[in-house]
Amino acid sequence: MKPELRNRLLAVGALAVAGTALGFIALGNMGENLVYYWSPSDMLAQGEKAYGPTIRLGGIVVPGSIQFNSAHTALTFQVANDRKPDAPKVDVKCDEVPPQMFREGIGVVVEGTWDSSKVFKSNRLMVNHSNEYRPPKEGEDRKEWEKKYLGDPQAQR
Amino acid sequence: MNATLGYSLILLGLACAVFAAVVGITSGLMRREGALKWVQGGMYGYAAAMIGSNLVMVKALLEHDFSVKYVAEHGSRSTPTIFTIVSLWSALEGSILFWGAIMGGYLLAFTLVYRKEHGRYMQLSLGVMAAVATFFAFLIAGPAQPWWIGKFWEIPLRIATDGPGPNALLQNHPLMIIHPPMLYLGYVGMTVPFGIAAGALLRGELGDAWLVPLRKWTLVPWMFLSIGIILGGWWAYAVLGWGGYWAWDPVENASFMPWLTATAFMHSTMVLERKKSLKLWTIALALGSFVLTILGTFMTRSGVFNSVHAFTQSDIGPTFLVFIAIILVFSVALLTARGHLLVAESRLTTLWSREGSILVNNLVFVAITFTVLLGTLYPLITEALQQKKISVGEPYFNAMALPLGLLMLFLMGVGPVLPWGASDPKVVRDQFTIPAAVGVVTSGLCFAFGFRGFLPLLEFGLAAFVTVVTCRELFLPAQQRMTEQKESFMTAMVRSATRSRRRFGGYVVHLGIVAIITAVAASSAYKVHNSGTLKQGEVLALGEWKVRFDGLVNGTEANRRYLGANVTVIAPNGTESAHHELGAPRMNFYMTQNEPVGSPMVQEMVFRDVYVSLLSFDEKANTASFNAWVFPLVGWIWYAIPILVLGTLIALWPQRKQGFATAPAQAVPSGSTP
Numbered sequence: 001m002k003p004e005l006r007n008r009l010l011a012v013g014a015l016a017v018a019g020t021a022l023g024f025i026a027l028g029n030m031g032e033n034l035v036y037y038w039s040p041s042d043m044l045a046q047g048e049k050a051y052g053p054t055i056r057l058g059g060i061v062v063p064g065s066i067q068f069n070s071a072h073t074a075l076t077f078q079v080a081n082d083r084k085p086d087a088p089k090v091d092v093k094c095d096e097v098p099p100q101m102f103r104e105g106i107g108v109v110v111e112g113t114w115d116s117s118k119v120f121k122s123n124r125l126m127v128n129h130s131n132e133y134r135p136p137k138e139g140e141d142r143k144e145w146e147k148k149y150l151g152d153p154q155a156q157r
Numbered sequence: 158m159n160a161t162l163g164y165s166l167i168l169l170g171l172a173c174a175v176f177a178a179v180v181g182i183t184s185g186l187m188r189r190e191g192a193l194k195w196v197q198g199g200m201y202g203y204a205a206a207m208i209g210s211n212l213v214m215v216k217a218l219l220e221h222d223f224s225v226k227y228v229a230e231h232g233s234r235s236t237p238t239i240f241t242i243v244s245l246w247s248a249l250e251g252s253i254l255f256w257g258a259i260m261g262g263y264l265l266a267f268t269l270v271y272r273k274e275h276g277r278y279m280q281l282s283l284g285v286m287a288a289v290a291t292f293f294a295f296l297i298a299g300p301a302q303p304w305w306i307g308k309f310w311e312i313p314l315r316i317a318t319d320g321p322g323p324n325a326l327l328q329n330h331p332l333m334i335i336h337p338p339m340l341y342l343g344y345v346g347m348t349v350p351f352g353i354a355a356g357a358l359l360r361g362e363l364g365d366a367w368l369v370p371l372r373k374w375t376l377v378p379w380m381f382l383s384i385g386i387i388l389g390g391w392w393a394y395a396v397l398g399w400g401g402y403w404a405w406d407p408v409e410n411a412s413f414m415p416w417l418t419a420t421a422f423m424h425s426t427m428v429l430e431r432k433k434s435l436k437l438w439t440i441a442l443a444l445g446s447f448v449l450t451i452l453g454t455f456m457t458r459s460g461v462f463n464s465v466h467a468f469t470q471s472d473i474g475p476t477f478l479v480f481i482a483i484i485l486v487f488s489v490a491l492l493t494a495r496g497h498l499l500v501a502e503s504r505l506t507t508l509w510s511r512e513g514s515i516l517v518n519n520l521v522f523v524a525i526t527f528t529v530l531l532g533t534l535y536p537l538i539t540e541a542l543q544q545k546k547i548s549v550g551e552p553y554f555n556a557m558a559l560p561l562g563l564l565m566l567f568l569m570g571v572g573p574v575l576p577w578g579a580s581d582p583k584v585v586r587d588q589f590t591i592p593a594a595v596g597v598v599t600s601g602l603c604f605a606f607g608f609r610g611f612l613p614l615l616e617f618g619l620a621a622f623v624t625v626v627t628c629r630e631l632f633l634p635a636q637q638r639m640t641e642q643k644e645s646f647m648t649a650m651v652r653s654a655t656r657s658r659r660r661f662g663g664y665v666v667h668l669g670i671v672a673i674i675t676a677v678a679a680s681s682a683y684k685v686h687n688s689g690t691l692k693q694g695e696v697l698a699l700g701e702w703k704v705r706f707d708g709l710v711n712g713t714e715a716n717r718r719y720l721g722a723n724v725t726v727i728a729p730n731g732t733e734s735a736h737h738e739l740g741a742p743r744m745n746f747y748m749t750q751n752e753p754v755g756s757p758m759v760q761e762m763v764f765r766d767v768y769v770s771l772l773s774f775d776e777k778a779n780t781a782s783f784n785a786w787v788f789p790l791v792g793w794i795w796y797a798i799p800i801l802v803l804g805t806l807i808a809l810w811p812q813r814k815q816g817f818a819t820a821p822a823q824a825v826p827s828g829s830t831p
Contacts, residue, residue: 007504018520019527026528026557030535033553037546054550097688097782100744100753100773 035111039081041088043114051115057122062089063104079108079120090114094122101127160225160304163213167302170206170257171294173199174287181284185360193280200268200283203290207261211245214254214303218244223317227251227303233322235716235748240328246337247323249458249473250303255338256454257297259345260290267349267374278367282356289348292480300473325747325754328716332392340385340412344450346378347415351447354440358491363498365430371443372426373809379419380805384798386412387673391795398742398757398770400686400786402794405554410533411453414526418446421522428512431577434501435512437492438519444488449526451481456533509580514572521565528557563616566674569667570596570623573630592629596622613682620675627664627671654807662808669800676793683789688772690782699787701729704769706781710738719743719756722774722781726760726767734760742771742783765789 035054043050043057062078069075075094080087083105092110102108102125112122177199184192217225218232218241231244231251246252264286271279297303327333350371357367389409390402403409422442429439455477507513532549539545574588600618608614634653638644644652654661685699691706707723721743725735736742742758757770765787772782 015520022524022527023531026531026553029556030532030549030553033550033556035548035550037548056548097690097772097784099755100771102773 039088040079040090041081043090044088048116052113054111055114055120056109056111057090057092057114057120058107058109059090060087061102061104061106061108066104075125076119079110090120091118092120092122094125096123096125098125099127159213159217159220159222163210163217163225164298164302164304166206166210166213167254167257167294167298167304170203170210170261171291171298173202173206174291174294177203177287178284178291181280181287182359185278185281185284185356190277190280193283196280196283196287197268197272199287200264203287203294204261204265204268207257207294210297211254211258214251215242215245218242221319223320224306225304226306227254229306229317229320231323232320233716233748234319236322236328237715239334240323240716243327243334244323246341247327247333250297250301252337252341253293253301253458253473254297254303256341256345257290257293259338259341260293260348263346263349264290267352271370278353278356278360278362280356281359282352282367285355285359286348286352289351289484296473296476300476322716322747325745328747329745329754329756330392330396332388332395336385336388336392339381339388343378343380343382343385343412344415344454346374346381347419347447347450349374349378350443354443355487355491358440358495361495361498363436363495368426368430372423372430375419375422375426375443375446376805376809379416379423380802380809382412382416382419383801383805386416387795387798394768394791395759396756398755398784400684400757400768400770400784400788402791405529405532405549405551407533408453408457410529410554411449411456414529414533415446415449415453417522417526417529418442418449421519421526422446424515424522425519428515432503432512434503434505435516435519436499436501437496440499441492442519444492448481448484448488451477451484455481506579509575509582509585511572511575511577514568514575518565518568518572521561521568525558525561525565528561529554532557559612562674563612563619566616566619566623566671569670570619570626573626573664573667592622592625595625608683610682613678616675616678620671623671624668627667631661631664658810658812659808662804662806662810665804665807666801667804669797669804672793672797672800676790676797680788680791680794685787686785688782688784690780693779696727697783697785699767699785702767702787703727704767704783704785705733706783707735707737709774709776709779709781710741712738717745717747719745720753720774722771722783724758724769724783726769736760736769742769744771744774761792763792766791 033054035056036050037056037058038046038050040057040059043055057079059079059081060083062080065076065078067076075096075098077092077094078089079092080089092112094110094112106127109126110120110122111124111126112120114120177196180192180199181196184190184196214225214227216222217228219238221228221232221234223229223232227248227250231248232241236244244251246255264283267286268283322328353367353371353374357363357371386409389412393404394400394402419442422439425435425439425442428435455474458473458477505512505516508517532553536546536548539547570592574585574592576585596618599621600614603614603617608617632650634657635646635649638649638653639646642649685702687697687699689697691697693706693708695706697704697706703726705725705727707725709720710723711718711720713719721738721741723735723737723741725733727733736758740758743756744753745756746753755771757768759769760767768786768788770784772784774781
């Protein structure tokens with residue numbers, strides 16, 4: 001075998017080994033850090049397989065389920081698949097201060113873990129902004145929410 | 158009227174691009190060099206039409222001409238003028254139109270700069286660039302056209318009197334005015350090196366003539382891409398209020414990957430120009446950077462990814478996939494067909510040489526690109542194959558990028574010391590002694606001052622090591638001139654820098670990168686976070702810093718009303734700085750949009766930022782909930798932008814003419830050894 005050819009083979013071989021090793025490490029590492037997007041029913045359907053990995057649970061905040069503890073530091077509520085009263089629900093405990101938009105009936109994504117205690121423990125709460133940034137529809141009164149958040153404009157300085 | 162004019166200009170641009178592409182490539186392949194002026198004419202026509210069309214759109218936006226589709230969807234009478242202009246790139250159709258203008262600008266500049274150049278590969282290169290321009294002109298004319306409401310032959314029944322205005326997130330901060338154009342300048346600019354490389358490969362003449370243009374025209378988009386990426390991080394940090402600047406979001410990754418391969422290219426091209434080896438590899442990097450920018454555009458603009466950037470869903474995805482497939486097949490075919498011309502003329506003898514360290518550097522860059530690509534595409538693949546929705550978490554990317562990034566930092570210190578070709582181990586060892594000692598002392602000092610954690614301390618040590626090596630490379634030639642030629646410090650610096658602009662500029666860029674990596678390490682390892690609900694007058698502790706809540710406030714601006722929480726930041730020495738009214742962390746309520754947009758307060762200081770974001774408030778109880786952080790050194794990520802720009806400009810500045818004519822390879826001066 002010519003020395004050039006041998007060197008070339010060696011180089012290609014070394015690259016292949018390094019590439020495979022990198023791929024192996026990357027895939028292994030990725031397996032540990034996958035985040036699953038599930039709705040409550042998806043997650044419940046997984047049974048015990050859902051215990052452990054990081055999950056992003058997406059759904060609707062069940063009306064009437066929001067409760068703060070007395071110090072206002074921890075929050076519990078329920079997330080349901082949809083707005084139907086009999087939709088699958090999951091209890092969520094969240095130790096993050098929720099954003100202003102958070103309210104009953106709004107779409108949320110909570111990131112956290114699920115285990116046999118049947119309470120989803122979350123450290124991250126995201127409110128689903130509607131994907132489209134749109135102006136108020138006809139018949140939808142923008143003044144309503146403005147008043148709700150900012151008070152009556154005439155009353156201001 | 159505006160719609161008709163704008164759309165006609167797009168069609169004209171499309172025709173010019175098709176013409177230039179067809180004439181350029183066919184005449185180039187047939188070696189009819191007389192056709193060059195026709196190709197150039199096509200390029201000028203394309204540039205004029207595209208830029209003109211954009212001006213018409215800006216005019217329509219400013220006139221609030223709601224008969225134009227894009228204006229009706231993204232304009233508004235209540236938006237301030239500056240943001241009305243910016244709306245041009247605030248949504249899908251407009252940003253693609255804007256791409257057309259930038260493409261026009263690049264092609265115009267390139268054609269003008271090389272107008273006197275002999276045909277040879279030039280008309281093939283122009284042809285390939287025109288082919289890429291054709292694709293974008295086609296997108297603007299068809300799938301993503303911004304002009305007509307409904308079918309273009311129908312007259313709209315009802316013209317709106319006002320529109321929703323641009324996305325509130327984009328109106329929320331002035332950085333949005335410059336971040337997208339910078340990024341687009343980076344993305345679109347990669348078309349030029351792609352065209353140069355593809356033209357030379359098509360022609361089959363792979364001498365040295367095209368290497369200098371290839372390098373310079375990669376450096377230009379590289380600089381804009383760097384600025385765009387950093388500004389994007391800064392914008393996310395200053396606007397989104399989650400206290401971060403980088404989340405390994407698919408769209409961030411999309412801009413990072415071509416940056417990595419272009420950076421790798423910039424290093425391997427030195428080996429190509431000097432040692433005539435790594436040819437195939439270097440060309441592959443140039444072509445690959447372009448493919449990655451198109452993939453990035455696809456990710457940003459198709460809506461297939463869950464991302465903060467996926468503002469609009471659209472159906473241009475399939476068109477893009479076809480285009481990506483075409484350029485991939487084209488690139489691979491070119492490299493296979495011309496591979497035999499790209500044989501190395503010298504061999505790598507040892508890794509302990511400049512070329513050896515650059516080879517390792519390239520492997521590391523490609524490894525990072527590969528892991529980022531894998532993590533970005535993996536969710537798409539599993540969703541397609543198994544209908545499972547997953548995402549790859551940030552820890553994956555951090556775990557992969559951290560060791561590779563530190564290795565890269567180490568190489569930045571090692572590479573400049575090693576000479577080209579074989580090296581004398583003893584000389585090399587002597588060169589390493591001082592920088593390595595400074596590195597160890599730095600780590601030790603940081604430890605003594607109470608900083609803990611293996612990785613950040615390692616990073617600080619490496620950063621000091623690289624800084625010493627780089628500064629020595631920057632100042633040593635000047636110092637020699639001062640002693641030998643008795644020049645003053647300034648003269649010696651300027652003279653030594655102008656004699657090897659590229660090397661000097663490269664090292665300045667290295668200093669900027671060291672600043673960025675150090676800022677990333679310090680701000681993520683030593684940040685302090687706290688959150689809580691405060692009554693008026695209460696204080697939130699952030700390590701030695703404190704944030705006091707001074708009460709709620711509201712007010713009105715031209716396009717929005719806001720509700721803010723006045724806060725005072727109290728430094729460890731008791732100094733108070735108030736952030737009231739407009740400066741308070743707040744929620745903005747845009748006149749034309751439904752939901753409030755948060756806006757954090759950032760007290761920027763040289764060594765740390767205090768960052769307070771308003772989460773919620775209760776007017777009756779007069780309480781507010783905050784998320785607050787102290788981030789050490791974080792600002793240095795964006796303060797590094799001018800350093801990067803300065804370095805790039807020094808490297809780009811043309812050498813004096815005679816230097817070019819006699820020996821273009823002189824652009825790479827000899828190694829560091831004095």
